[in-house]
Amino acid sequence: MARYGPEHKGATRRRMIETAGRRFKSDGIDGSGIATLVADAGLTNGAFYGHFASKDDLVAAVVTQQLEDQVARVDALPAGLASVETFLREYLSPAHRDDLAGGCPSAALLDEIGRRDDATKHAYTDGARSMIDAIARHLDDGDAQLARERAIGLFTLVVGALQAARAITDATLSDGILAATYTNAMTIAAASQRSAAPSDQESR
Amino acid sequence: MARYGPEHKGATRRRMIETAGRRFKSDGIDGSGIATLVADAGLTNGAFYGHFASKDDLVAAVVTQQLEDQVARVDALPAGLASVETFLREYLSPAHRDDLAGGCPSAALLDEIGRRDDATKHAYTDGARSMIDAIARHLDDGDAQLARERAIGLFTLVVGALQAARAITDATLSDGILAATYTNAMTIAAASQRSAAPSDQESR
DNA sequence: ACTGTACGATTATGATCGTAATGCTATAGT
DNA sequence: ACTATAGCATTACGATCATAATCGTACAGT
Numbered sequence A, B: 001m002a003r004y005g006p007e008h009k010g011a012t013r014r015r016m017i018e019t020a021g022r023r024f025k026s027d028g029i030d031g032s033g034i035a036t037l038v039a040d041a042g043l044t045n046g047a048f049y050g051h052f053a054s055k056d057d058l059v060a061a062v063v064t065q066q067l068e069d070q071v072a073r074v075d076a077l078p079a080g081l082a083s084v085e086t087f088l089r090e091y092l093s094p095a096h097r098d099d100l101a102g103g104c105p106s107a108a109l110l111d112e113i114g115r116r117d118d119a120t121k122h123a124y125t126d127g128a129r130s131m132i133d134a135i136a137r138h139l140d141d142g143d144a145q146l147a148r149e150r151a152i153g154l155f156t157l158v159v160g161a162l163q164a165a166r167a168i169t170d171a172t173l174s175d176g177i178l179a180a181t182y183t184n185a186m187t188i189a190a191a192s193q194r195s196a197a198p199s200d201q202e203s204r
Numbered sequence C: 001a002c003t004g005t006a007c008g009a010t011t012a013t014g015a016t017c018g019t020a021a022t023g024c025t026a027t028a029g030t
Numbered sequence D: 001a002c003t004a005t006a007g008c009a010t011t012a013c014g015a016t017c018a019t020a021a022t023c024g025t026a027c028a029g030t
Helices: A008-027 A034-040 A045-051 A055-075 A081-091 A105-113 A118-139 A144-167 A171-190 B008-027 B034-040 B045-051 B055-075 B081-091 B105-113 B118-139 B144-167 B171-190
Strands: none
Touching (some): A008 A034, A008 A055, A055 A105, A105 A118, A105 B105, A105 B144, A144 A171, A144 B105, A144 B171, A171 B144, A171 B171, B008 B055, B081 B171, B118 B144
């Protein structure tokens, strides 16, 4: 007795998560109101709470989706260091820097995610773990622990660098950060043998 | 004919910038309202626009101040790689991760700064440049260009890592990221000789 | 063809947003 | 001692916030 076919509601929900992802990444989470978010999906205010319990609920769903998409892209890369290099070139390109809405969710939202509720941070935790594993698979040359360490390094390095490149108005400096980050990323990715980290670092 | 001595207004302004810095870093810029910001400084709404032309004006002043403070702290470190290690241990400590308000402004605000007006981004640009230079001075072993590249790497790496550690709820993974980042930072800081970055990266 | 209902539109809530006009008052200069 | 004013408080503006109740309507099952 429904007004639409059995797929409509799910499709609308997916569309909202998709458009909200773009809006969050370009305007921030706090900076995006419900009215704007639903309008982006071609709806109005009233449609929202039929799909999500709250804005926080949407945020958590968006974070999950965004990270899953990105992990899938990394997983789809052919094995080997060469494809990592290709990925990094694209990630660290001026085009990516200038594309907020379509870009990396971590670069666009990471510090804001750290301030949100536990459901959102938990969604991010799961996504980040998958991402680290996915990157590590491309770096593993026998030492899984080392590959994981490098993967964490690559991930955090490029996220921080992209954020910095976006916050810096001077084109030369911004471009320079992207270029330098490529070199630094390769240093981490290819670090053959390294001394272990000091183990006495307190871990509350 | 003034109600207060000639120092009062400047002192109040400085206090507002200081308390607003803490508030921004813990609640975000978008997440901090004028009423809260002035209340933190022991004042009420009406006092605000006597000191700042707008919220954006305050934000730019806060960014400048926060970065200057941090640069001063780096400059105050004794020369040599050892003091860089000490700084990194503190930066990558769980204590710093858990101290939003008193911590690194870049880790707390960088992606939000990228979305703000040009005055704020310009303030950040100046601060970041000074920070890169300050770090590079500690890494310079003859090759200034290489030192600068490494400095960019250290900076963006630890900022990204601290953000990630804060967004991740799992204590083991969060601590692991901090620990891995120390190792990765040392890899970048000590990378002796490296191949140059590819020069064909487009630079729009 | 009829009807029940699911989906989304409309409208409203109270809170909070950034900004600003106005009011008060304690003191510094005369 | 008097007064002008600097610094802040009070109050208010319209806009927008997240959330929600109500309403309309197009289609699915009968």
